[in-house]
Amino acid sequence: xxxxxxxxxxxxxxxxxxxxxxxxxxxxxxxxxxxxxxxxxxxxxxxxxxxxxxxxxxxxxxxxxxxxxxxxxxxxxxxxxxxxxxxxxxxxxxxxxxxxxxxxxxxxxxxxxxxxxxxxxxxxxxxxxxxxxxxxxxxxxxxxxxxxxxxxxxxxxxxxxxxxxxxxxxxxxxxxxxxxxxxxxx
Amino acid sequence: xxxxxxxxxxxxxxxxxxxxxxxxxxxxxxxxxxxxxxxxxxxxxxxxxxxxxxxxxxxxxxxxxxxxxxxxxxxxxxxxxxxxxxxxxxxxxxxxxxxx
Amino acid sequence: xxxxxxxxxxxxxxxxxxxxxxxxxxxxxxxxxxxxxxxxxxxxxxxxxxxxxxxxxxxxxxxxxxxxxxxxxxxxxxxxxxxxxxxxxxxxxxxxxxxxxxxxxxxxxxxxxxxxxxxxxxxxxxxxxxxxxxxxxxxxxxxxxxxxxxxxxxxxxxxxxxxxxxxxxxxxxxxxxxxxxxxxxxxxxxxxxxxxxxxxxxxxxxxxxxxxxxxxxxxxxxxxxxxxxxxxxxxxxxxxxxxxxxxxxxxxxxxxxxxxxxxxxxxxxxxxxxxxxxxxxxxxxxxxxxxxxxxxxxxxxxxxxxxxxxxxxxxxxxxxxxxxxxxxxxxxxxxxxxxxxxxxxxxxxxxxxxxxxxxxxxxxxxxxxxxxxxxxxxxxxxxxxxxxxxxxxxxxxxxxxxxxxxxxxxxxxxxxxxxxxxxxxxxxxxxxxxxxxxxxxxxxxxxxxxxxxxxxxxxxxxxxxxxxxxxxxxxxxxxxx
Numbered sequence: 135x136x137x138x139x140x141x142x143x144x145x146x147x148x149x150x151x152x153x154x155x156x157x158x159x160x161x162x163x164x165x166x167x168x169x170x171x172x173x174x175x176x177x178x179x180x181x182x183x184x185x186x187x188x189x190x191x192x193x194x195x196x197x198x199x200x201x202x203x204x205x206x207x208x209x210x211x212x213x214x215x216x217x218x219x220x221x222x223x224x225x226x227x228x229x230x231x232x233x234x235x236x237x238x239x240x241x242x243x244x245x246x247x248x249x250x251x252x253x254x255x256x257x258x259x260x261x262x263x264x265x266x267x268x269x270x271x272x273x274x275x276x277x278x279x280x281x282x283x284x285x286x287x288x289x290x291x292x293x294x295x296x297x298x299x300x301x302x303x304x305x306x307x308x309x310x311x312x313x314x315x316x317x318x319x320x
Numbered sequence: 321x322x323x324x325x326x327x328x329x330x331x332x333x334x335x336x337x338x339x340x341x342x343x344x345x346x347x348x349x350x351x352x353x354x355x356x357x358x359x360x361x362x363x364x365x366x367x368x369x370x371x372x373x374x375x376x377x378x379x380x381x382x383x384x385x386x387x388x389x390x391x392x393x394x395x396x397x398x399x400x401x402x403x404x405x406x407x408x409x410x411x412x413x414x415x416x417x418x419x420x
Numbered sequence: 421x422x423x424x425x426x427x428x429x430x431x432x433x434x435x436x437x438x439x440x441x442x443x444x445x446x447x448x449x450x451x452x453x454x455x456x457x458x459x460x461x462x463x464x465x466x467x468x469x470x471x472x473x474x475x476x477x478x479x480x481x482x483x484x485x486x487x488x489x490x491x492x493x494x495x496x497x498x499x500x501x502x503x504x505x506x507x508x509x510x511x512x513x514x515x516x517x518x519x520x521x522x523x524x525x526x527x528x529x530x531x532x533x534x535x536x537x538x539x540x541x542x543x544x545x546x547x548x549x550x551x552x553x554x555x556x557x558x559x560x561x562x563x564x565x566x567x568x569x570x571x572x573x574x575x576x577x578x579x580x581x582x583x584x585x586x587x588x589x590x591x592x593x594x595x596x597x598x599x600x601x602x603x604x605x606x607x608x609x610x611x612x613x614x615x616x617x618x619x620x621x622x623x624x625x626x627x628x629x630x631x632x633x634x635x636x637x638x639x640x641x642x643x644x645x646x647x648x649x650x651x652x653x654x655x656x657x658x659x660x661x662x663x664x665x666x667x668x669x670x671x672x673x674x675x676x677x678x679x680x681x682x683x684x685x686x687x688x689x690x691x692x693x694x695x696x697x698x699x700x701x702x703x704x705x706x707x708x709x710x711x712x713x714x715x716x717x718x719x720x721x722x723x724x725x726x727x728x729x730x731x732x733x734x735x736x737x738x739x740x741x742x743x744x745x746x747x748x749x750x751x752x753x754x755x756x757x758x759x760x761x762x763x764x765x766x767x768x769x770x771x772x773x774x775x776x777x778x779x780x781x782x783x784x785x786x787x788x789x790x791x792x793x794x795x796x797x798x799x800x801x802x803x804x805x806x807x808x809x810x811x812x813x814x815x816x817x818x819x820x821x822x823x824x825x826x827x828x829x830x831x832x833x834x835x836x837x838x839x840x841x842x843x844x845x846x847x848x849x850x851x852x853x854x855x856x857x858x859x860x861x862x863x864x865x866x867x868x869x870x871x872x873x874x875x876x877x878x879x880x881x882x883x884x885x886x887x888x889x890x891x892x893x894x895x896x897x898x899x900x901x
Contacts, residue, residue, distance in 0.1 A: 142322045146330045153334055153357055157341035162349045169353050172334075176364060179327060183371040188382050195386055200356070200393050207397045208349060211404050228344045235340035242332030245624045246325050263374050273379045281380045282428075283488040287540060287552045288387040290440065294533045294556065295391035297447060298563035301526045302398035302578075305405075306569070328601075335594055342587055351583065358590035362597045369601035378600060381548055385593065388555050392589075395559055396582055399566055403575045 142182060149175035162208045166201055173197045184268040327368035335361035348403075348410045352396050359389045429484045432491040432543075434473040435499050436536045442466020443532040450525050459525035460514050463532055467507045474500050487607060488546050495543035497747060497896035498675045501754065502542070505668045506535040508758045508874065511867040512765050513660035519769045520658065522568050530560035531664065538672035542679070547596045547606040547633075550676050554592070554640070557672055558585045561665055565657040577656025584639055584649040592636025598629030608684040615687055630685055634694065637680075641673035641728050644701040651709075654721035659768055659775070662717060663761030666724045667754045674731055674750060682738050683898045695736040696828060702729030703835040710842050716764050717775045719842060720757070723801060726839060727753055733832055734816050737823045744894040745815040751893070752808035752882050756800035759875030763794045766868055770860045782859030783850040790862070793872055795847050800879045802843040803836045808882035815890065 152172030159165035173196055180189035266272045277285055338361060341354025363382045370378025404410060430437065446462050449455045474496060481492045510531060517523035537556030544550055562585060566578020596606060602625035603611050603618045611618065619626055635646065642650040654662045681691060706726030713719040727749075734746035767779055784791035800807035813836055817829040882889050 139322055142326065146326070149330060150333055150337065153337045153341075156357070157337060157345055157350060157354055159350065160347075162347055165347075165350045165353060169357065172357070173360070176334075176360060179330065179364060180367055182322075183324075183327060183367050185367045185371070185379055185382070188367065188379055191383065191386060195390065196360075200390050203393060203397060204349060204353065207400065211401065211410070231340065231343040235336045235343065238339055239333055239336030242335070242628075243329055245628050246328050246332060248624055264376070267371075267374070267376060268379060272376050273383065276376055276380050277383065280377075280486045281384075281488070281548075283485040284380075284384055284546075284549050284552050287549070287556060288384055290533065290536070291391050291552065291556050291559065292387060294530065294560050295394045297526055297529060298559060299394045299398035301524065301530075301563055302395070302566060302569070303401045331597075335590075338590070342583070348579070352586075355583070355586045355590060358587075359593060362590060362593040365594065365597040366600060369597065369604075372601070373604040375604050377605070381596075381600070381606070384548065384552065388552070388589075391555070391559060392586055395562055396586070399562065399575065399579050399582060402566065402569050403579055406570075406572050406575055 138182065141178065145175040145178040145182075148172070149179065163205065166204050166208070170197050170201050173201070184263075186268050187270045187273050188268070324368050324372040327371075328365050331361045331365035331368060334358075334364065346412050348400055348412050349397075351412060352393065352400070355396075356389055356393060359385060359392075427484050429482065432477070432482050432484050432489055435470040435477070435503070436539050438469040438473055439466050439532045439536045439539075442469075443529040443536075446525050446529040446532075455525040456523055459528045460510065463510055463528035464507070466532055467503055467510065467535075471500065471503050471507075474503065487609070488549050489543055490545045490609075491543055492898055494675075494679075494743075494896050494898050495539075497893070498542035498671065499539045501671055501747075501751060502535050502538040502668060505664065505671065505754055505758070506531060508754075508762075508871050509660055509664035509668070511871045512663055512758070512762050513658075514867050515865040516658065516660050516765050516769055520568060522570075522658070524567075527564065527567060530564055534558075534560040534564070534664075535668065538668060538675075541672045542675040545608040545679065545683070547599060547608065547680075550680070551589070551593060551596060554672075554676070555589065557669060558589070558640075561585070561661075561669060564661045564664070565653060567661065568658050571656075573656040574658060577653045580649055581653045581657075584653075588636045588639030588646075590636075591632050591639070595629045595632030595634075595636060598625050598632065602626045602629065608680065611684055612686075615685075619688075626685075627688075627690070630681075630688070630691070633680060637673050637677050638698070641670050641677070642702075642725050643698050643728060643732060644705045644725065647702070647705070647725050650725055651718050651721040654724070655715060655717045655775075659717065659761065659765045662720075663758055663765070666720065666761065667750075667757055670724065670728060671750050671754070674728075674735075674746060677735060678743055678746065679898070681735060682743060686738060692736050692738065695732055696825070699729050699732035699736050699828065700831050702726070702732055703832060704729075707835050707838045707842075710839070713842070714777050715775055716777065716780070716846065719846070720760060720764070723839065723843075724757065726835065727757075727801075729835070730813060730816055730832060733820055733825075733828055736828060737820050737825060739819075739823065740894070740897060741819045741822065742816070743898075744890065744896065745812075745819045747893040747896050748815055748882075748886075748890060749812035751889075752800070752812040752879070755808055755875050755878035755882065756797045759872065759879060760794070760797040760801065762868055762871045762875065763790065763797065766790070766862050766864070770862055777846070777849050778855065778857075780846065780850040781853045781855045781857070786859045786861050791850050793876060794850060796876060796879060798843040798847050800883070802840045806880070806883040808879045808886075811883060811886040811890075815886075 149172045152168045155168040156165045177189045177192045335358055338354045338358035342351055345351045363385050366378045366381050442462050446459045477496050483490050534557050537553050540553030541550055562578055562582040565581045566575045568574035600606050602622040639646040703726055706722050706729055710719055710722035731746050731749055734742040800809035803809040803813045817832055820829040
């Protein structure tokens with residue numbers, strides 16, 4: 135077994151384990167940390183797939199910014215680990231859901247196993263890996279030429295997300311906790 | 321060299337775990353992270369396909385998806401804050417004013 | 421066929437840009453004291469300018485931005501549909517937001533940007549751009565659903581809409597990933613060009629991708645196995661917002677579905693069977709569950725599920741006839757559905773009123789005209805002639821029969837007979853029921869009157885001159901740019 139395979143197996147296992155630990159945690163802080171471990175393993179997979187730039191971006195943006203935002207909110211709300219949070223202990227109640235997810239995974243695995251990878255001979259450019267695959271230059275060139283329009287669209291998306299987040303999270307003046315008479319349907 | 325299909329299978333498993341997380345988790349923050357995980361799984365699949373096809377377009381998609389995920393997280397967490405101010409709980413089972 | 425027209429030609433996105441500029445102006449004006457008052461007018465001007473730009477685009481078909489935008493007559497028609505929806509929702513919303521004390525200028529900016537996202541969705545053949553347009557449409561909608569922050573109902577609706585929307589987006593994205601893996605592109609035109617080759621090479625990937633995309637859009641338009649969020653979100657959200665997302669995102673989802681499945685994957689036989697099942701389930705479940713509702717907003721929610729089912733009939737049939745029938749139906753549906761929501765909003769602006777059936781009692785005695793208008797909309801929703809609703813259903817079902825889907829048309833017609841029951845219940849309550857509680861009169865405002873006039877003219881006008889209107893909708897076809 136060569137080094138590539140070892141790295142793949144280790145990071146795949148870590149990614150899957152981290153993700154599963156995340157969904158079964160009761161403590162939200164622990165869940166965020168598990169997700170972060172899973173993300174780091176995913177970044178290793180990205181780099182193995184020659185996506186050097188995106189591997190770095192995944193760590194910087196996702197683990198560095200988005201998950202910190204999650205942590206920040208958890209701290210802000212001062213969440214204690216209560217018993218009522220986390221998945222309910224009764225396996226029986228969720229048996230159908232577990233089964234559904236298992237079925238989904240099995241279906242994907244079956245499809246991937248059965249039809250990999252006839253599509254590879256599809257277009258002429260297939261077989262050669264282009265020079266500088268996955269570097270900042272190659273991604274940026276495409277991003278600012280062919281994908282200029284989607285790129286500008288993301289700027290609008292982020293603008294609207296900022297506006298939405300401010301609207302939702304801002305505390306309006308003269309409004310405090312809802313009392314009974316404020317509970318009326320709008 | 322590991323075959324690309326193994327990477328896609330990892331992505332599929334992550335997607336399934338994310339789906340399970342959305343279905344079973346009762347803490348809304350963990351639920352949001354499961355949603356993010358599903359987007360991540362799709363990104364991983366795109367990266368793997370991109371490597372197999374040797375077309376770099378997939379990397380651009382993942383870059384855009386990262387922006388989408390960040391935007392969703394920001395809005396979702398802001399909504400959680402509002403809801404928490406009103407209800408003082410993050411348990412999804414308590415959001416039952418209307419039958420789900 | 422020019423696939424990668426690289427021209428950066430801004431004239432093909434003028435309608436989007438004018439909405440965006442108006443939204444930006446509103447966001448800048450937030451810091452001004454009178455922002456609350458001027459924001460709706462800025463939004464109104466933005467939408468009107470955008471409509472004017474759309475009329476300038478009429479008949480021009482162009483592709484640009486490296487093939488990321490396809491501005492064909494199909495897309496331009498949908499742009500007009502979205503703009504009209506936004507205009508009517510804005511007019512419905514204005515008075516309501518003031519009376520509930522949630523009139524914030526940001527609301528109008530979010531409405532405009534959401535409309536812009538719909539336009540992006542309808543005017544592209546690239547799956548990634550469709551995905552981004554969907555997100556630009558949805559993110560403001562999540563916020564708008566939870567806009568009444570003090571109301572627990574509203575914030576709950578917002579969070580539920582968010583969870584379902586993000587869940588659906590993930591499925592859609594996974595589907596796009598599989599399509600990309602099979603065909604090495606996300607541009608539907610390239611996929612169409614090489615369709616047989618791709619399908620013979622990796623059929624399993626293509627079919628999985630299509631199934632996942634269908635699940636994603638099924639959630640978005642509220643088709644039946646994925647509909648459970650619809651009534652809750654419709655009930656909880658502020659009523660004008662409910663009006664907006666009972667038609668806007670639905671029309672956008674239908675536009676994307678038509679583009680992807682009728683234009684892109686037209687040659688997959690299995691798809692029409694899937695759509696057949698979806699259409700039958702959506703129509704039947706929507707109508708049956710609507711029978712026992714006691715809240716008007718919940719009733720309209722289930723009715724909107726059922727109407728999505730009628731449009732899915734057009735998707736099953738496919739072909740140019742069905743596309744024009746679907747567009748015809750959508751426009752008609754926008755008219756009478758927004759009209760019905762305008763009446764419900766008007767009822768709710770009275771202080772302390774909910775949207776239960778009991779609030780309607782006595783309406784006909786106090787406001788005979790309003791009751792007559794409500795009756796007209798209910799008749800149109802149920803599909804009586806000579807309203808727009810009748811001809812909408814007529815064209816869809818006749819397209820189905822022409823293509824040999826006799827049973828589908830029969831089930832559809834049985835469903836619309838069933839729906840007559842609950843729509844007439846609304847009419848009966850407002851005319852014939854009596855209670856000891858006296859009816860609190862409603863206060864009209866100019867904006868609501870304008871909405872009612874437009875929607876009544878639309879509902880009757882389309883119903884009386886269906887042929888002219890059908891000719892218009894038949895010109896809205898895909899272009900192979």
